[in-house]
Amino acid sequence: MQPIISVNDLTKTYAGGFQALQNINLDIHRGEIFALLGPNGAGKTTLISIICGIVNASSGTVLADGHDIRRDFRAARSKIGLVPQELTTDMFETVWATVNFSRGLFGKPADKALVERILRDLSLWDKRHERIMALSGGMKRRVMIAKALSHEPAILFLDEPTAGVDVELRRDMWEMVRRLRENGVTIILTTHYIEEAEEMADRIGVINKGRIVLVEDKHVLMQQLGKKQLTLHLQQPLAAIPSALAGLPLTLSVDGSELVYTFDTQSEQTGIATLLRRLGEQGIDFLDLKTSQSSLEEIFVSLVHDSRAAQEAH
Known part of the structure; x- marks a missing residue:
């Protein structure tokens, strides 16, 4: 089966000479939950930003559901939903208005039934007429997810989706992610909460200093390295x-x-x-x-440590 995301020989070097990504090759399977793990500055957000069309790569290619993100960028971006780390939305708009607006940005016709279903799934229906500025941090995070789902993407990126939210909300989000996967959505998750990856992911990818250290099925990884x-x-x-x-x-x-x-x-x-x-x-x-x-956290720490030692040796 053709991967839903295919990254080939991807590099990113910024104007100051910093090489954020080095020869990234990665295939993500259709319908899976893929957890991308790495320390701060490892290149996780840069990689996601390139796939989503926010940052330009220095070299290499990316296909999103068969569409080249450069040559066929409109079709590629229509397949992708992104929930960024930062809360970036109009705080003076209502929940209902901002989600409908996000759907319209992709040229999708109004669909009240769809938006209602999304808001109900995210426990936002009772908040639909409230202005975003009046919501709690956790509810604002849910609004960001609703916006990302409004155009019915096949691929959803969650960049640190549970950062700063309480345990109950985090578990609610886990359940939401599972439901999305059951409906055929491919989920790519970055997180500093290793238990999230251990709980949810089908496969694990570890990135450090701009290089992919390892990609493996979660259970195989824990069996082989644990x-x-x-x-x-x-x-x-x-x-x-x-x-x-x-x-x-x-x-x-x-x-x-x-x-x-x-x-x-x-x-x-x-x-x-x-x-x-x-x-x-x-x-x-x-x-x-x-x-x-061994827990996944212990394996992750060991992999990052070994990767740093190998790079320093060279």
């Missing part, structure tokens, strides 16, 4: 790990009350049986044990 740990709460604290256990991937807590065994999730042989046998041979008893796995 590590599992077995924590044993000891019956008696240890002063140090016995020499007979020195060859095992063990760490001892500061107070000596816990042994932590790290093992590879991909290996068929975890080594846990061997560990427990050797603990018994050493007379080390434990009261309890638990297992845990």
